[in-house]
Amino acid sequence: MFQLVHMRDVIMIPPHRLGWELTKHLRDQLAIKYGNKVIYNIGLVIALFDILDMTEPVVLPGQPDVIITLEFRVIVFRPFIGEVLNGHVFKSTHEGVHVHVDFFHDILITQDCLPQDSVWQENEQVWVWKYKVEDNTHDLYIDKGEPIRFSITKEKFVDIAVDKKGQDDNKETELPYKLYAQITDPGLGLLTWWN
């Protein structure tokens, strides 16, 4: 679910902060720059793990800032394909069931990844699994807020830094990082189904 990413970046220290403790300042700057940001094809940055190396501070002519190049590692959320996670049902649409974990909300279980015989109830806005045991059919509702276990099938990164001028402005803004999951395998789905 979480992995380390080794990075290098340049941090500027403005003159009015020179009296501050250096590592504290560097940690803060990295936190502001990367905290809770999605890096394209890398994942969602959670926190700074450690600072491995830093160069001697440099001052360039005509510029007041002190420049330091850092090597550091950050903790990134990027579940691998096939990884099983526990989360909650966030909302249901005819597209499928949207689930979330506390810190990441863009996970979709599309309708073909729900258990077989799942039916969309338009008036109640909910997916129902028509679970057949012998002659009986049980209606298992996938209600909002229920704890759910799912397996990741696909990830999708969108490079939102790319300038998209000329495109339709009304188009829904694309998410930088989105996950797709399935609950068709035995053991997956609402936790209450398996207890």
Place this chain on the structure above:
Amino acid sequence: MEILDKNAGYLSNFEVLQVVKEVNIELSVIKNKFSNEHMFTNTENVEKFLAEGPSAQQTPEKIKSFLQTLAKFKLKPSEKLQILNTCPMKPVDLHILVEECDTRFSDDEVEKILELVQEHFCEDAMMS
């Protein structure tokens, strides 16, 4: 920004929990000082998520001895990591974590792996 290694190793949920706990303590100090509430607040959600899971009760010693005893089963590193992170209780929980579990492991072995999880991480559950 330059990426030197896009995967410098996986972390267990336990390790991440230790880091975000520290970050959140620092953060509470900063918040009082500058009231910059939007900075890094997601770590609080990560802590909440992990604190509800089994990693909240784990300790480095227990994890070490668990992984040592688990070594005799031919599990992939990613499978071991998931077992550690989720602590499966029932055979069905283990089957979804381990690929082709039926062919690779006998029912006895599955039971043994689940027992190991119980022994190391579910003392309280066993007592009750």
